[in-house]
Amino acid sequence: MKMLPDVQNLIALQQADREILRLTEEIASLPKRVAAIEERLAGTRAILEKAKSAVKADEAARRKYETAIQDQQQKISKYRDQSLAVKTNEQYKALLHEIQFAEQDIRTNEDKILELMVNAEIREKDVKAAEAELKAETAEIEKEKVEARQRTAEDEKQLAEWNAKRDAARAGVDADLLRQYDRVAKHRGTGISEARDHKCLACQVMLRPQTYNEVRAATHVVFCESCQRILYYDPANDEVADPVVVARRRRAHPKFESSQAWYYRPGFEDHGEVFVVYLNNKGDSSRHVYDSSSGRGVGDILVREGEYRLAFPEDFSDDVIRLNGSWTESELEEWGNELPTATLDALHRDLDLARAESRKRGHTRTEAVVSEHPAAS
Numbered sequence: 033m034k035m036l037p038d039v040q041n042l043i044a045l046q047q048a049d050r051e052i053l054r055l056t057e058e059i060a061s062l063p064k065r066v067a068a069i070e071e072r073l074a075g076t077r078a079i080l081e082k083a084k085s086a087v088k089a090d091e092a093a094r095r096k097y098e099t100a101i102q103d104q105q106q107k108i109s110k111y112r113d114q115s116l117a118v119k120t121n122e123q124y125k126a127l128l129h130e131i132q133f134a135e136q137d138i139r140t141n142e143d144k145i146l147e148l149m150v151n152a153e154i155r156e157k158d159v160k161a162a163e164a165e166l167k168a169e170t171a172e173i174e175k176e177k178v179e180a181r182q183r184t185a186e187d188e189k190q191l192a193e194w195n196a197k198r199d200a201a202r203a204g205v206d207a208d209l210l211r212q213y214d215r216v217a218k219h220r221g222t223g224i225s226e227a228r229d230h231k232c233l234a235c236q237v238m239l240r241p242q243t244y245n246e247v248r249a250a251t252h253v254v255f256c257e258s259c260q261r262i263l264y265y266d267p268a269n270d271e272v273a274d275p276v277v278v279a280r281r282r283r284a285h286p287k288f289e290s291s292q293a294w295y296y297r298p299g300f301e302d303h304g305e306v307f308v309v310y311l312n313n314k315g316d317s318s319r320h321v322y323d324s325s326s327g328r329g330v331g332d333i334l335v336r337e338g339e340y341r342l343a344f345p346e347d348f349s350d351d352v353i354r355l356n357g358s359w360t361e362s363e364l365e366e367w368g369n370e371l372p373t374a375t376l377d378a379l380h381r382d383l384d385l386a387r388a389e390s391r392k393r394g395h396t397r398t399e400a401v402v403s404e405h406p407a408a409s
């Protein structure tokens with residue numbers, strides 16, 4: 033895998049930075065979690081206290097009612113003694129009335145005591161439930177505390193390891209590049225991004241074909257023009273470059289007979305790689321050549337008599353690659369002498385697919401030959 037050592041170290045640095053952040057946040061969050069459970073524990077403890085004091089209040093009330101009953105009973109026996117000594121009927125009636133009044137009061141107090149006894153069962157249940165919950169929560173918090181201590185110790189160990197990896201990665205990066213990484217990472221969270229499928233994966237902006245090719249070539253460090261992150265290319269992650277994946281994803285084949293035909297040529301006159309489009313129109317054909325990285329027109333548009341393959345026979349050597357591409361005539365006119373980025377991207381993508389496909393075909397052919405001659409191996 034082709035990758036600059038600086039870039040490899042920056043990828044390692046980014047991973048270390050991410051892990052350090054995650055571990056630091058986790059270590060900080062553990063005491064907060066324990067505090068939250070402790071708060072809940074305090075709430076349960078308060079409920080238990082309240083239930084217990086309700087029981088105590090009921091017991092006090094019951095004692096008060098019992099005392100009141102005893103007082104009234106004493107009064108009644110006193111009235112009965114007095115009734116034996118009364119002289120008049122009025123006095124007797126008055127005492128009887130007092131006795132009735134006291135008996136009524138006793139019944140009222142007895143009702144209240146009965147009510148408390150019924151309530152006491154509910155109160156007892158409340159206390160038992162609160163006690164059980166407190167016990168469960170206490171056990172839970174103890175468990176959580178042990179886990180938090182273990183997790184923190186493990187996190188701190190990992191943190192030390194990542195810090196060492198981070199230092200090693202930083203030491204392996206050019207100082208200016210490291211400053212650029214730090215500056216972008218400070219503002220955007222990350223300082224390096226993978227380029228895949230013609231895009232910067234961090235900011236999702238399409239890269240110019242030339243930029244993308246430079247990242248892939250990995251001869252010098254390339255930055256994303258949109259987000260300023262350092263770019264790297266990992267062929268293992270790029271579906272387009274992976275022939276196995278490409279084989280599964282079938283490429284549409286260009287129609288042989290069409291009024292518009294696109295080609296890739298590795299060399300054109302004294303120029304390098306180009307895309308060429310031929311247009312057939314009423315017995316004539318025209319040819320327009322574009323630089324494959326900048327998309328700018330190369331040379332003049334040529335018009336010749338006849339279908340393009342017959343009109344430009346010298347163009348069709350073995351190394352040209354037929355591409356998919358069909359744009360309307362008005363689009364072609366609009367572009368003038370430069371292909372727009374989207375068109376350029378589409379052509380590059382199809383070129384990648386076509387190449388992967390031909391690699392796969394070559395591979396299959398070799399296998400077929402081997403299987404015909406098993407004795408040869």
Ligand SMILES: [Zn+2]
Pocket residue numbers: 225232233234235236237256257258259260261
């Ligand atoms: Zn970007």
